[in-house]
Amino acid sequence: MFAWLRSRRRRAIGERPVPAAWREILRQGVRQLDWLEPRDTGRLLEWIAVFLEEKRFEGCRGFTITDEVKVTIAAQAGLVVLGFQDEWFDGLKSLLVYPGDYLVPRVTPLEGGGQLEWREARLGETWAGGSMVLSWPGVRAGGRLRDGPRSVVIHECAHLVDLLDGEIDGVPPLPAANASRWRTEMAACRGRFESLLDDGRSVAFDDYACESAAEFFAVASECFFQDPHRLMRQDAMLYGLLAEAYRQDPIARVPVRPARG
Numbered sequence: 001m002f003a004w005l006r007s008r009r010r011r012a013i014g015e016r017p018v019p020a021a022w023r024e025i026l027r028q029g030v031r032q033l034d035w036l037e038p039r040d041t042g043r044l045l046e047w048i049a050v051f052l053e054e055k056r057f058e059g060c061r062g063f064t065i066t067d068e069v070k071v072t073i074a075a076q077a078g079l080v081v082l083g084f085q086d087e088w089f090d091g092l093k094s095l096l097v098y099p100g101d102y103l104v105p106r107v108t109p110l111e112g113g114g115q116l117e118w119r120e121a122r123l124g125e126t127w128a129g130g131s132m133v134l135s136w137p138g139v140r141a142g143g144r145l146r147d148g149p150r151s152v153v154i155h156e157c158a159h160l161v162d163l164l165d166g167e168i169d170g171v172p173p174l175p176a177a178n179a180s181r182w183r184t185e186m187a188a189c190r191g192r193f194e195s196l197l198d199d200g201r202s203v204a205f206d207d208y209a210c211e212s213a214a215e216f217f218a219v220a221s222e223c224f225f226q227d228p229h230r231l232m233r234q235d236a237m238l239y240g241l242l243a244e245a246y247r248q249d250p251i252a253r254v255p256v257r258p259a260r261g
């Protein structure tokens with residue numbers, strides 16, 4: 001579709017009145033909205049309306065997609081790109097939602113030959129081909145701030161932001177002048193995080209972050225949006241790098257001890 005036509009269409013969708021049911025879903029199930037200024041809440045509501053119009057939602061293993069499911073996912077996704085102009089994750093076409101954790105077949109080669117076949121439980125997954133897989137209990141816990149700094153939606157959307165420059169490599173799109181400094185400082189943050197873990201110290205976010213540069217970016221991003229003070233206490237440089245990447249400063253809006261729902 002022509003870009004101008006699409007943006008006109010999106011503007012028209014955003015101007016529709018917000019259904020009262022959405023406000024109730026958000027009030028109960030997406031606590032992060034309590035932190036936003038009215039102007040940002042308005043922008044997020046428009047973003048949600050466009051997202052719901054453009055993405056396909058599919059229930060898996062008998063799961064029924066309702067407005068609650070769609071709005072709870074969209075609101076957390078929209079929070080991630082609130083600092084961007086006109087970013088709706090065009091590469092993302094469909095969202096597959098499971099009623100619980102879903103199992104992914106994994107194969108581990110064994111020393112001396114043979115292989116171990118097993119299944120790994122996951123909360124979410126993003127494929128570069130245009131789909132995102134989410135577990136509903138994970139989506140809900142993230143929206144209600146019931147799982148510490150975790151949010152599976154924010155995690156998967158962090159991968160999508162990372163992918164905007166064509167590759168999920170832990171480096172989001174940045175102005176060329178800043179990219180190499182950002183990359184070097186991010187690697188230093190990752191090294192510090194791994195040293196804390198090696199020393200058996202407590203850390204602000206899940207050690208799954210050690211898997212790769214991409215996972216470090218995604219897991220730290222969850223903490224950045226869900227409990228930025230916790231991230232700042234651990235590593236102010238990391239907070240600053242994420243603020244630069246997302247063009248947002250959540251510490252200014254999130255209370256030191258967020259209320260859990």
Ligand SMILES: [Zn+2]
Pocket residue numbers: 155159214215218
């Ligand atoms: Zn991930």
